[in-house]
Amino acid sequence: MNSVIQATGYILAHTPDLLVHNGTTQTAEREHNPESEYLRQIPQHIRSYRQVVEYLPNQTYIGNMTPEELARVEQPWYDKPVENASRFGTFGEIMPQDEFLLLLQACDVFDLVWLSTAFVSEALPRLAAHPLIGEDILAKIKTGVEPDAIEYAVSQEHAEPLYHNGLLVGYVRRAHDFDPNLSAHIMLENLVSKASSVLSLLHVVHQAGIEKNAISYVIDCSEEACGDMNQRGGGNFAKAAAEIAGLTGASGCDVRSFCAAPAHALILAASLVSAGVYENVVVTAGGCSAKLGMNGKDHVKKGMPLMEDVLGGFAVLVGKNDGVSPEIDTAMCGRHTVGTGSSPQAVITSLVTDPLDRAGLKITDIDKYSVEMQNPDVTKPAGAGDVPLSNYKMIAALAVKRNEIARDEIGAFVEQHGMVGWAPTQGHIPSGVPYLGFARREIMAGSIARVMIIGKGSLFLGRMTNLFDGVSFVIRKNSGGQEESAVSQKQIQGMIAKAMREFAENMMREQG
Amino acid sequence: MDLENQRRVKELSEKYGAENMVIVLGAAESEAAGLAAETVTAGDPTYAGPLTGVSLGLRVYHICEDEMKAEIAEQVYEDQVSMMEMVLDVDSIKKEMSAIRSEYCKF
Amino acid sequence: MLKNAKVVVIGDRDGIPGPAIEECVRSAGAEVVFSSTECFV
Numbered sequence: 001m002n003s004v005i006q007a008t009g010y011i012l013a014h015t016p017d018l019l020v021h022n023g024t025t026q027t028a029e030r031e032h033n034p035e036s037e038y039l040r041q042i043p044q045h046i047r048s049y050r051q052v053v054e055y056l057p058n059q060t061y062i063g064n065m066t067p068e069e070l071a072r073v074e075q076p077w078y079d080k081p082v083e084n085a086s087r088f089g090t091f092g093e094i095m096p097q098d099e100f101l102l103l104l105q106a107c108d109v110f111d112l113v114w115l116s117t118a119f120v121s122e123a124l125p126r127l128a129a130h131p132l133i134g135e136d137i138l139a140k141i142k143t144g145v146e147p148d149a150i151e152y153a154v155s156q157e158h159a160e161p162l163y164h165n166g167l168l169v170g171y172v173r174r175a176h177d178f179d180p181n182l183s184a185h186i187m188l189e190n191l192v193s194k195a196s197s198v199l200s201l202l203h204v205v206h207q208a209g210i211e212k213n214a215i216s217y218v219i220d221c222s223e224e225a226c227g228d229m230n231q232r233g234g235g236n237f238a239k240a241a242a243e244i245a246g247l248t249g250a251s252g253c254d255v256r257s258f259c260a261a262p263a264h265a266l267i268l269a270a271s272l273v274s275a276g277v278y279e280n281v282v283v284t285a286g287g288c289s290a291k292l293g294m295n296g297k298d299h300v301k302k303g304m305p306l307m308e309d310v311l312g313g314f315a316v317l318v319g320k321n322d323g324v325s326p327e328i329d330t331a332m333c334g335r336h337t338v339g340t341g342s343s344p345q346a347v348i349t350s351l352v353t354d355p356l357d358r359a360g361l362k363i364t365d366i367d368k369y370s371v372e373m374q375n376p377d378v379t380k381p382a383g384a385g386d387v388p389l390s391n392y393k394m395i396a397a398l399a400v401k402r403n404e405i406a407r408d409e410i411g412a413f414v415e416q417h418g419m420v421g422w423a424p425t426q427g428h429i430p431s432g433v434p435y436l437g438f439a440r441r442e443i444m445a446g447s448i449a450r451v452m453i454i455g456k457g458s459l460f461l462g463r464m465t466n467l468f469d470g471v472s473f474v475i476r477k478n479s480g481g482q483e484e485s486a487v488s489q490k491q492i493q494g495m496i497a498k499a500m501r502e503f504a505e506n507m508m509r510e511q512g
Numbered sequence: 513m514d515l516e517n518q519r520r521v522k523e524l525s526e527k528y529g530a531e532n533m534v535i536v537l538g539a540a541e542s543e544a545a546g547l548a549a550e551t552v553t554a555g556d557p558t559y560a561g562p563l564t565g566v567s568l569g570l571r572v573y574h575i576c577e578d579e580m581k582a583e584i585a586e587q588v589y590e591d592q593v594s595m596m597e598m599v600l601d602v603d604s605i606k607k608e609m610s611a612i613r614s615e616y617c618k619f
Numbered sequence: 620m621l622k623n624a625k626v627v628v629i630g631d632r633d634g635i636p637g638p639a640i641e642e643c644v645r646s647a648g649a650e651v652v653f654s655s656t657e658c659f660v
Contacts, residue, residue: 032560297558342638342656343592344599374660383543384659390540390599390633397598410598425660458632458658466638466656513629513657520653521627528625528652535627536644538635544659548629571620575640583621585646592639600634 003273004325005475006280007317008437009203010062010092012310012424013100013196014052015292017163019309022188023292038297043166045299045306049096052310054081057375057422061312062089063437071420076377078305091437092203094310098123098164099130100195105170106140107195107244112187114153115162115170117144132202136246145170160184179229186226189289193224194241196286196313201245204282204315215317216278218242218252219269221261222285223427241284250282258462259372259431260469261285262314263455266433267473269318270328280319287311287426294425295382307378312429316436326443326451326475332359334454334472342468348398351454351472363399366417366474367448370435371395372456373421387430391454392418431455436475443477450476513551518561521552525568531619535572536580542604545574549609553616569618574609576602622648630656 020026020042029036052058056077060070064086073080087094095103102123105113120143128138150171153159159171172191175182197220205212218238225233226240238252255265262285269281293308300306321327334355340346356363371391379387396413399405405413423430432453439451457469525533535552539545547557549572556563573580575593626649630637637656644651 342636343595343642344635344639345591345595348595372660379660382659383541383547385541385544385633387633387660393599394595397595400598401595407598427660430660458656460637460656461658466654468632468636514655517629517655517657520655524625524627524652532625533627534620534624534644534649535629536640538628538630538637538640538656540631540634544631544634575635575643579620580643580647583647584643588642588646592642593635596635 001274001321002327002329003270003318004321004327004478005316005436005440006319006322006325007204007208008091008440009200009207009315010089010434010437011196011199011203011313012052012058012061012092012094013097013199013287013313014049014094014310015097015100015289016046016306016309017097017166018192018289018311019292019296019306020046021161021163022289023294023296023308024290025293025296038300041300042296042306045296045304047305047307047309051081051305053087053094054085055307056080056082057377058094058310059085059089060422061424061434062093063091064089066438067419067422067435070422076304078307078377091207092200095199099127100311101162101164101170102127102141103133103137103199104191104195105142106137107191107198110175112173112175112184113162113170113191114142114145114150114173116147116150119164119169120144132206134246137244140244158184160188176228181228181232190224190226190237192289192311193222193286194237194244196311197222197237197241197284197315198244198286200284200286200313200315201241201247201282204284204317205245205247208317212246213249215242215247215250215280215282217272217281218247218250219265219281219283220252220254220285221256221265221283221428223256223258223261223288225256237286238284241286257469258457258459259428260455260457260471261428262431262433263453263471263473266316266318266328266453267330267333267471269316270330270473273318273320274330280317282315282317284313284315285428286313287429291426295378295384298382299378302381304381307375308425310424312424312426314429314433316433321478323480324444324478326440327478329474329476332356332474334470336468336470338467344394345398345401347456347468347470348394351456351470352395352452353398353402355472355474363395363402363404364413364417366450366452368419368435368439368451369395369417370419370432370439370451370453372432373419373423373430373434374425375421375423378425386421388419388421389414439475443475450474513548513556513561513563515561518551518556518563521568521570522562522566525570530568530570533570535570537572537574539574539605540600542601542608545605546608546612548572549612550616553612567616569616571617571619572609572613574605576600577606577609624649625652626650627652628654630654632656632658633660
C-alpha cells in the first residue's frame with residue numbers, strides 16, 4: 001500500500017546578523033570591495049523581527065495564509081505588512097534571532113558555541129517559554145562567558161563571531177587546529193542547518209500528535225556536508241538533529257542532490273514505509289546561512305529591504321496508510337536520467353509527461369504542480385525572474401507542443417494549475433516541498449485530488465558533472481483502503497485447506 | 513556574470529583572438545541577458561569580476577535571436593530550444609541584445 | 620558567423636542550459652571552447 005503524508009512542519013528563523021556576517025554575497029564583498037557602497041548601505045535595509053513576522057510570504061510559509069490568498073495581494077509584498085500577524089502558524093513558526101542563537105548552542109555537543117552571560121540571561125527566559133522546547137534542550141544551554149573571552153577567541157583563536165543587533169554576543173570555535181573541514185566557519189554553517197532542522201522536527205512531531213520515540217527514521221535533505229579532512233562529507237545531519245529533538249527511536253541518513261534532494265528524500269521515505277521497512281520516516285532539512293542576502297545588492301540598489309533575512313526549515317512525516325491522509329503514489333514517479341539531456345523540453349518531459357503518460361493521465365489531470373516556489377519579491381528585482389511562473393510556463397508550453405492545450409491557453413493553465421511563489425531563496429527549501437502542508441489540507445477537504453511535486457537540482461555547481469537532476473512524484477486523495485492488519489487464523493486455515501485440496505487433485509490427475 | 517566565467521572569456525579571447533569568438537547566451541530574462549552581454553563587450557558593469565574595465569567588444573548573441581536561428585539546424589533548434597520561445601520574453605531579450613551590440617560590439 | 624567560430628556558451632538553468640546551446644551551435648559548425656550553465660537561485 002502507498003504511504004501517506006501524515007504531517008508537515010515549516011519554520012523560519014530571522015537572522016539579520018548572520019546575513020551581514022555569514023551570507024556569501026556579503027562576505028565576498030568584504031573580501032574584494034571592503035569600501036563598497038553596498039556594505040555601507042546594508043544597515044539601512046535590515047528588517048526588524050516584527051517586519052519579518054508581518055511579511056506576507058513568511059506568513060504563507062508557516063501556514064497562516066494560503067498561496068491562493070497570497071496571490072490575491074498585488075506584488076510587491078514587502079511594503080504590505082499583515083496586521084496582527086502571529087509568530088506561530090498552522091504549520092510552524094518564525095523564530096527571532098536571539099532564541100535561534102540559543103538553540104544553536106543547544107545543538108552544539110562539542111563545546112564550540114559560546115555566548116555572553118548577559119545575552120543568555122536576557123534571552124533564555126523567552127526560549128524557555130517556547131511551547132515545544134523542553135528541559136532536555138534548555139539544559140544544554142550554558143550560562144555564558146565574559147565579553148573579553150569572546151573578543152579573545154575571535155581575534156586570537158580563529159573563532160567565528162556571533163552578533164545580535166550588531167553587538168558581538170558570542171562565538172563559534174573551530175573544532176580542530178588545522179583541519180579546514182572543521183573550521184569555525186564550517187561548524188557555524190553546519191550548526192545553523194542542524195538547529196533549523198531540529199526546530200522543524202519539533203513542529204512536525206507536534207503537528208502529528210505522536211510520541212517522539214514513535215519516529216523510526218529521519219532523512220536530511222539539506223545541502224551541507226559535515227565531516228573532517230579524511231571524510232569530508234561523511235554526514236549525518238539527520239541523526240544529529242534527531243538526537244537533539246529527542247527522537248530516541250530513530251536512525252537516519254543524509255540524502256544529497258542540491259535542490260532536488262527533498263523530492264528524492266520523499267520518494268525514498270514513501271518507498272521505505274510502503275515496503276514495510278520502517279513504520280514512518282521524517283524527511284527534514286535546515287536552512288543555509290551562506291544564502292542569506294544572496295540577491296542583496298539588487299535589493300539595496302532598488303531601495304528595497306534585504307528580504308533574504310530568514311533561514312528556512314521543514315519536516316514532513318511520511319507514515320503508513322491510514323485510509324484518510326493523501327497517498328504518495330510511488331507508481332507515478334518521474335526522473336531526469338543521465339541520458340535525458342538538458343534541453344528544457346527533455347527535462348520537463350522526463351519529470352512531468354513521462355510519468356503521466358505511464359499512468360494514462362494528461363498534464364491537465366494534475367490539479368496543482370508544486371515546482372520551485374521561490375518568492376518573486378526576492379527574485380524579480382535581482383533579474384532572476386519569477387521562478388515558479390517560468391516553471392509553469394514550461395509545463396504549459398510542453399502541453400501546447402503535445403496539443404493538450406492551445407497556445408493562447410498558457411495563461412489560463414498557469415492560473416489554474418500553478419501558484420504564486422512564497423518560499424525563501426534557501427536552495428532546497430523552496431523546491432517542491434513548501435506546498436505539502438497545504439496540499440494535504442486541500443486534498444483531505446476534497447477541493448483537489450492530485451498534486452505533483454517536482455524537484456530540480458543544478459548538479460553542475462559541484463563541478464562533478466554538467467548534468468541537471470530532477471525527480472517528481474504525485475500525492476493524491478486516499479483511495480480509502482487501509483493497511484491490513486495481521487492475517488487471521490481462520491484465513492490461514494482456509495489457505496492451507498485449499499492448498500491441500502489442490503495437491504490432492506494434482507496427485508489424482510497424475511495417477512489417473 | 514559568474515566571475516569564473518568572466519575569467520574564462522577573457523583568457524580564451526586572448527588565446528584565440530577576440531575577432532574569432534562568439535559568445536552565445538541562454539539567459540532567462542532580458543535583464544540578465546543584457547548584463548552578460550555588456551560584460552563581454554563593454555566590461556563588467558558591476559565591477560565585480562576580471563572583466564571590470566576590460567572592453568572586449570565581443571560578438572554576443574542570445575540563442576533565441578534570429579541571427580542564431582538562421583544558422584542552426586532546424587531540428588536541433590526545435591528539440592533543444594523551441595519550447596522556451598513560449599516561456600521567455602523573446603522580444604524583450606532581442607531588444608536588449610541589439611541595443612548592447614550596437615553600442616559596444618567591435619566586430 | 621558560427622561556422623568555424625570559437626564559441627563560449629553561457630547558459631542559464633532557467634533559460635536555455637549550456638549543453639542545449641552547445642548542440643545548437645555545433646550543428647552550425649562552431650567549435651565550443653567553453654560552456655557553462657549559470658544558476659541564480
